[in-house]
Amino acid sequence: MDIISTLVDRRQQLLSALGQHLSISLIALVIAIIIAMPLAFWAARHSKAAAVLLQIAGILQTIPSLALLGLLIPLVGIGTTPAVIALVIYALLPIFQNTYIGITGIDPALEEAADAFGMGRWRKLRKVELPLAAPTIIGGIRTALVLIIGTATLAALIGAGGLGSFILLGIDRNNTALIVIGAVFSALLAIILSALISWLAKQRWQWTAGLVVLLILGVGGTQIASRVNQPETVVIAGKLGSEPDILINMYKQLIEHDDPHIRVQLKSNFGKTTFLFNAVKTGSVDIYPEFTGTVLETLVKQDRTAAHLTAAQTYTAARQALSKQFQMTYLQPMAYQNTYGVAVKRRFAQDHGLTTISSLRNVTDQLSAGFTLEFLDRPDGYQGLKKVYGLHFPTHSFEPALRYAAINNGKVNLVDVYSTDSEIVQYKLQVLRDDKHLFPPYQGAPLMRTAFARQHPGIVRSLNKLAGHITDKQMQQMNYAVNVRNESPAKVARTYLTSHGLLKGGD
The missing domain is CATH 3.40.190.120 (Osmoprotection protein (prox); domain 2)
Known part of the structure; x- marks a missing residue:
């Protein structure tokens, strides 16, 4: 019953996640087919090159997915692009391998008969080789599709959305219903699309090609349309957990309240600190909440540790190091210490x-x-x-x-x-009390590029309203409301902002 009620409550969110997952998966599959199949056709006549290409494709597939995403973020940012690139890399091996095996496994007598009829290379490929190799090739495409859909759940870690957002949120909130929904719908998507590919394999190739083109145009057109005639969009991301989720919802509500012409896009439950920091450096994310101790201990180069520094000293050192080393602006912190x-x-x-x-x-x-x-x-x-x-x-x-x-x-x-x-x-x-003062002060504050801060003084003013607000106890109570009472982070954020006079109650 808990799963059903969660499904009903989050049906709109589920539909959105399904659309994102389907979009990412289909785009990656089509690109992988376009790359792998022509290479396999060529390699079928160049055995030495085929061995090298198979080895390269195999090596690429062994790269851990999180490591690959981490490597891609500094190069292409966050969101759909790195997710699609990673999925294409993982899909290359089964498609290339099966296409190569299918073509090279054709009876040589049939090849000779085609040559005897005077067929050219391309006609022989279309009339003889492809029909005979089709079952093996389709098997590789289906394998790649299942692999893509399963791996695409990690796309949520870099702000690309998809069904992985349900799984990550369920793990973070210890909510089995969310995990089951994300996993079951991901499996159903793989089963349905795999069956669709099998059906398409039995149809005329023109119908199959036409459907693929329509899917590509539909996905691409939807994404282009979503960017046309939109107000300025500011991307705000947060790490895994209820607390970053609450904070980024506060940022969104303050910014949009003060300037209705700005639309804030939230990317919650991002993976690791380095993912987010690199995303801000590349401009894929505009703002995210970071902690002073994390800045000094992990993100900047410094000669001394943050231990034994006061909260004010830690913030000052972090702000100065970020400005000097990365041209980033670190706004005034909130009151609470999340050490x-x-x-x-x-x-x-x-x-x-x-x-x-x-x-x-x-x-x-x-x-x-x-x-x-x-x-x-x-x-x-x-x-x-x-x-x-x-x-x-x-x-x-x-x-x-x-x-x-x-x-x-x-x-x-x-x-x-x-x-x-x-x-x-x-x-x-x-x-347990930190009697040797190992852990430095950790105060949360908005982090952004200095260029962005100069271009958006209004956003800086909006976010500075939180400076000095939120006590340890208040933050713990808000986390409890989200994690235990299952209230939405947006609702918890609005309740705090309105009750403390930072937003008008009617807005």
Whole structure:
């Protein structure tokens, strides 16, 4: 019943995600066919080149999808373009390989008979080779299609939308219904399109080509039309989690309230910090909320650590480094501190007398930690726990929301947390005091390119309204409203802004 009610409530969002997923998948499939099939026809008569091309296609398919997306963002930005490029790369091998096998596997006697009838190369390809190789070629296209649709769920990590947005949101909110909806509809899409390809293979090739052309024109025309006669669009993105989602909705509502001629496009639940930072550098994203400690510890080059600095000193150092090294503007931060911490279950803390991070040294032989990949690699994360506190214990890497499920289910007994996470209350965790001051201050503030800030002083004024607002407790309550009470981030954001006089209640 929970799945059905979620399906009903989010039907418009699902239709949009299906359209995005279908668009990305079909564009990638058509491009892969256009590249791979002609290459395979040529390689069928050049065996040495065929071996090289097969090896290259195989190597390309072994590149991890997240790594490939991360490499593409600095080159082509975010959204549909890098997603399509990545999907094309993964689809090349099955299409090229099956086309090559289909052509080279034709009985030589039939080839000789075609030559005896005086058929030229292209006529022989169209009249003899393609019909005979068609079943094998269609098999490769179907395999590529299923691969594309499955991999396209990762497109949501770089702002391209699709059914992956349901899966990522479900993982982040610990909402099984959203995960099931995203996975089931992705599988249904693969089954339906695979069956459609099989049906088209039995029709006249003119009908198939015509349908492909119509699909391309339809997808392209829709995307062009969506960009014509539109007000200026500002792209704002946020990392995974309810808190960035709430913040970017606040940004959107403030900007559009103050200037109705600007349309804000939100790209929520972006993947990693580096994805977003590179997207701002390339201009694919205009604004995103970043934390002062993250800037100093991860994004800029500096001689000193952010530990032992005050919140004001951390912000000043971050703002100056961003301006000097990347020509970026970092607006005034909000009041709350969303700093890192490590937490255990309250009962575990009571049973072992744990109150500080240093006290973990007494139970290192009993610890099994679940940390995010980012925390594992950060100098103010697990690397800092080893260096500053001398702690060494087994660790497991998790996506942010999954680490909470892991500690709640007893799979691990220590996790990294953000101080405003609603799960601290929800799962009855105790955050251990950072008695050696490893974790620097983390205040959130809008980050944008300096050129963008100069061109949009009104947006800067709108976003500066949040400076000094939102306490730790208020942020934790808003996260709780989204994660536990299932309120929408937009509604939670508007409630805060109106109740604190930053928006008029009727707007």
